[in-house]
Amino acid sequence: MPLVVGNPDQLASLVTPVTGKPLTFHLSSLYPEAYGAGMELIPFSSLHASRYIIYFPQATAAEAEKIRLKMEQEETKLLQLDTIR
Secondary structure (H helix, E strand, O other): OOEEEOOHHHHHHHEEEOOOOOOOEEEOOEEOHHHOOOEEEOOHHHOOOOOOOOOOOEEOHHHHHHHHHHHHHHHHHHHHHHHHO
């Protein structure tokens, strides 16, 4: 699940309208990097048989780094447990 990285008072500036697509927006400043330049947000009512996210977690850059490290540690533990089986 993507994490929106930025200061809470600047989050609104990360959402911009997509020209030529009504009710469609672009969300930038996402972590992890797999989301590249961001993602397109479309109306919930237009989703059919798709996975979706309505709420996005938010963190500052420093908090995002702590979250990344914690996820990395958890992944390492899971990989170790997988080798035991």
